[in-house]
Amino acid sequence: METEPVVDGEIRNEPLWESVPLAPDLIQIKPSYGAPVSEKTEIRVAYSNTTFYVAVVCYDTEPNKIVVSDSRRDADLGDDDSFLFIVDTYNDQQNGFLFGTNAQGMEYDAQINNEGKGSLNANRQQGGVIGGTNINWDATWSVKTQLGDYGWSAEFAIPLRSLRFAAGEAKTWGLNFQRNISKNTEIAYWTSLPLGFDLKRLALAGKLTGLNLKNPGNLKLIPYALVRGINDQSVSPSEQELDAEVGMDVKYSITPSLTLDLTYNTDFAQVEVDDQQVNLDRFNLFFPVKTGFFPRKCRSVFGR
Incomplete structure (x- = not known):
């Protein structure tokens, strides 16, 4: 087309x-x-x-x-x-x-x-x-x-x-x-x-x-920036606290079956939390790793 x-x-x-x-x-x-x-x-x-x-x-x-x-x-x-x-x-x-x-x-x-x-x-x-x-x-x-x-x-x-x-x-x-x-x-x-x-x-x-x-290529860049400021009236303006963080996730398809994932200063706050589950048997619970920068495998949590 x-x-x-x-x-x-x-x-x-x-x-x-x-x-x-x-x-x-x-x-x-x-x-x-x-x-x-x-x-x-x-x-x-x-x-x-x-x-x-x-x-x-x-x-x-x-x-x-x-x-x-x-x-x-x-x-x-x-x-x-x-x-x-x-x-x-x-x-x-x-x-x-x-x-x-x-x-x-x-x-x-x-x-x-x-x-x-x-x-x-x-x-x-x-x-x-x-x-x-x-x-x-x-x-x-x-x-x-x-x-x-x-x-x-x-x-x-x-x-x-x-x-x-x-x-x-x-x-x-x-x-x-x-x-x-x-x-x-x-x-x-x-x-x-x-x-x-x-x-x-x-x-x-x-x-x-x-x-x-044709191989379309696949390069994905996901940057982020976080800024935090604390306005404390008890200290002078020069002592006010200001923090900043930057980071990036990179995903690149080297071949159709091989993908390179890189991350710098990962922002874990963006990762989904696990669904709450109650485990009353002897079998492990398995939760998917939902990060966007590592392979999506599963980790286990032992039952009680």
């Missing part, structure tokens, strides 16, 4: 998107296995040198019944009218990146490892990671939605620097789409899946071929 679209959720009247071919129709997995999706769904995919785009129009004959139950980032989309897609950027049929939204533009993203099953050695209480689905991963991307009498539409813009992939000519990515239609308790996929499987089953995903990709 030579011209970048304006990401505003407007799909139907956008000449740029009308020139992009439609993806084949979705197939239900429930409630009527193998039947076409009950509501018309138009999906288009495009990319530029810097961004991967997905546009979807979710037509609905009863738009007043569209359900939005949560607007928190990474909240469960299973009960909402929602749209999700997964990309297997290395085409290894095991790992990928999952993105989704509902009719109100909520952002959902996750890293998928081993088709969502995770490692056999992964601890069952690893915080923020359910099986092989890491919802602690928050990439930089955007999505805009639009509601109307036709239903709703969504426009995703995923910067390529937020993903990991191998650059080159004629590359292939694994790809699958999912639409949830709440009023019918309906789930439909682009690539039909057997009963009992879901979008994370990358071995059965479709293929997006002919991608000509």
